Amino acid sequence: MTVSTVEIDDVHKRFGRTTALSGLTFDAPAGITGLLGPNGAGKTTLLRMAATVLAPDTGRVRMLGWDPSVADERLAIRRRLGYMPQEPGFHRSFTAFEFVDYIAILKEMVERRARHDEVRRVLTLVGLEGVMDRKIRALSGGMRRRVALAQALLGDPDILVLDEPTAGLDPEQRLRFREIVSERAGDRTVLLSTHQTEDVSALCPRVVVMLDGSALFEGTPRELTDVAADRVWLASERAAGARLSWRNADGAHRNIGDPPAGADLVAPTLEDGYLLLVGERAFASDEAA
Amino acid sequence: MATALRSALTDARSSAIPQATVRPSAASIRALGRIEARKMLLHPSFLVGMAFGLFILRGAIGSGGNVGLIENVQWLVLGSLGGLVIATVLAANVATLRSRRSGTQELFGSLPAPPETVTVALLTGVLLGPVLIATVLTAVGWLAFRSDPDLGPYLNLFLAIQLPLTVAVLGAIGIGVGRWIPSLFGGPIVIALHVFTGVIWAVPWILPSSDLGSRAPWHLVYLLAALTTWVALALARDRRTAWRFAVAAGAFTIGVGAALLQVPEGGW
Numbered sequence: 232m233t234v235s236t237v238e239i240d241d242v243h244k245r246f247g248r249t250t251a252l253s254g255l256t257f258d259a260p261a262g263i264t265g266l267l268g269p270n271g272a273g274k275t276t277l278l279r280m281a282a283t284v285l286a287p288d289t290g291r292v293r294m295l296g297w298d299p300s301v302a303d304e305r306l307a308i309r310r311r312l313g314y315m316p317q318e319p320g321f322h323r324s325f326t327a328f329e330f331v332d333y334i335a336i337l338k339e340m341v342e343r344r345a346r347h348d349e350v351r352r353v354l355t356l357v358g359l360e361g362v363m364d365r366k367i368r369a370l371s372g373g374m375r376r377r378v379a380l381a382q383a384l385l386g387d388p389d390i391l392v393l394d395e396p397t398a399g400l401d402p403e404q405r406l407r408f409r410e411i412v413s414e415r416a417g418d419r420t421v422l423l424s425t426h427q428t429e430d431v432s433a434l435c436p437r438v439v440v441m442l443d444g445s446a447l448f449e450g451t452p453r454e455l456t457d458v459a460a461d462r463v464w465l466a467s468e469r470a471a472g473a474r475l476s477w478r479n480a481d482g483a484h485r486n487i488g489d490p491p492a493g494a495d496l497v498a499p500t501l502e503d504g505y506l507l508l509v510g511e512r513a514f515a516s517d518e519a520a
Numbered sequence: 521m522a523t524a525l526r527s528a529l530t531d532a533r534s535s536a537i538p539q540a541t542v543r544p545s546a547a548s549i550r551a552l553g554r555i556e557a558r559k560m561l562l563h564p565s566f567l568v569g570m571a572f573g574l575f576i577l578r579g580a581i582g583s584g585g586n587v588g589l590i591e592n593v594q595w596l597v598l599g600s601l602g603g604l605v606i607a608t609v610l611a612a613n614v615a616t617l618r619s620r621r622s623g624t625q626e627l628f629g630s631l632p633a634p635p636e637t638v639t640v641a642l643l644t645g646v647l648l649g650p651v652l653i654a655t656v657l658t659a660v661g662w663l664a665f666r667s668d669p670d671l672g673p674y675l676n677l678f679l680a681i682q683l684p685l686t687v688a689v690l691g692a693i694g695i696g697v698g699r700w701i702p703s704l705f706g707g708p709i710v711i712a713l714h715v716f717t718g719v720i721w722a723v724p725w726i727l728p729s730s731d732l733g734s735r736a737p738w739h740l741v742y743l744l745a746a747l748t749t750w751v752a753l754a755l756a757r758d759r760r761t762a763w764r765f766a767v768a769a770g771a772f773t774i775g776v777g778a779a780l781l782q783v784p785e786g787g788w
Binding site: 282306320321329333336338341343346 | 545548627
């Protein structure tokens with residue numbers, strides 16, 4: 232039996248007139264769960280709740296079996312949590328080492344030598360061992376993202392909440408990121424929000440697609456890919472039944488939708504499945520409107 | 521400024537991050553306090569404040585002349601203490617605003633340490649940095665003024681305690697203002713209000729004199745009350761409890777009373 236470490240049950244959240252989450256329900260077991268969805272789907276709101284920095288208006292959130300609305304349980308969650316916000320913010324006058332060290336102290340790592348060893352370990356893990364004494368203001372955007380990832384990895388937390396961790400990383404850094412996260416996943420829980428479907432394919436045994444504040448799909452990357460099975464084809468031009476179509480580098484149009492008879496079907500990718508799923512829902516909403 | 525105040529009030533109303541319940545641990549505060557002290561002392565605002573104090577003093581005493589080593593040390597100590605007061609307000613204020621300006625509040629909110637940890641660490645940083653320097657300068661000044669035939673006989677412990685305590689109070693003001701007014705103008709405005717509106721003369725410093733009477737103890741009570749008021753206000757920004765506001769109000773009342781009681785007969 233799979234035990235869920237993150238349980239989200241009928242959660243609603245509004246910011247003024249904007250509905251961020253509307254009846255979101257899903258469970259995330261140990262391992263990596265990828266969150267996909269367009270901008271405004273509610274991914275960041277969900278991750279902020281998982282990170283205990285935002286409370287739902289209604290509904291129930293459980294992390295490792297604890298309720299973040301109860302003060303003592305919230306503290307227990309925070310002691311086992313690593314969080315990388317979408318826009319982490321940095322003390323720019325600090326060096327990378329000083330900044331991660333500062334956070335390590337706030338994570339209750341008070342024994343100086345052990346803490347410094349841990350800070351060096353996580354900075355080395357993300358490939359910043361050569362620049363840990365450089366001021367953050369002098370680091371590139373990609374390096375800063377890695378500083379943010381390093382602080383989330385402090386203390387090897389049971390739950391990692393990562394909000395678009397690969398945004399701004401170059402391909403080599405993204406591969407390094409995948410290596411780090413997959414090595415650490417094991418029996419831990421990682422919630423990973425991203426716009427990069429390749430990251431989900433490569434890392435996540437489980438994927439949740441969010442749209443308009445609720446879960447549109449829950450399953451494996453294979454199942455999401457299969458949404459587009461027999462619905463992707465190549466043609467010399469945009470086809471009539473295509474919901475989406477674009478021209479490949481080799482000049483052929485890749486169409487996604489309802490193929491005509493005799494179409495040149497090709498194997499779908501996860502991105503095809505995601506685009507079809509989100510696109511069809513948007514199409515249905517438009518038609519209903 | 522008005523925008524900053526509105527922003528602070530909005531934040532105070534909607535303070536979205538649920539807080540931890542534990543008290544800040546002494547070990548965390550010591551560790552963060554050391555970092556904050558180092559950052560304050562090396563911050564450009566601190567160095568500029570110190571330089572400004574020495575510059576003003578140089579202007580006040582002229583460009584020199586044939587004065588002895590002891591006199592030079594005396595002026596250096598006085599100038600450094602003056603600069604230290606300005607520098608402490610600015611550096612403590614900037615350090616307090618750091619988290620807000622750099623947008624780390626959400627990340628810090630997800631950590632187990634309660635929000636008071638950083639505020640108390642900043643106060644500890646003031647003690648380990650500027651107040652420690654003030655203590656050293658006071659000790660040097662004590663030695664330099666001891667041999668002064670005019671002032672030496674009147675040196676006493678109250679005078680010595682007054683200087684580091686004043687620096688601590690101004691550090692607490694810098695932190696308290698930074699916690700409630702999220703603007704870099706907060707520190708300079710505090711200094712301007714003190715110097716240019718005469719607040720600084722409302723409760724003058726105690727100077728060496730044969731006629732201190734009960735004024736010196738009341739002045740220390742006033743300084744301790746001012747320190748308590750600002751510390752309580754800074755902590756009340758982290759967690760708005762009735763207890764913290766009550767302590768601030770009580771200390772403020774005591775401070776006003778102590779300020780009145782140190783006025784000599786016949787007024788200043």
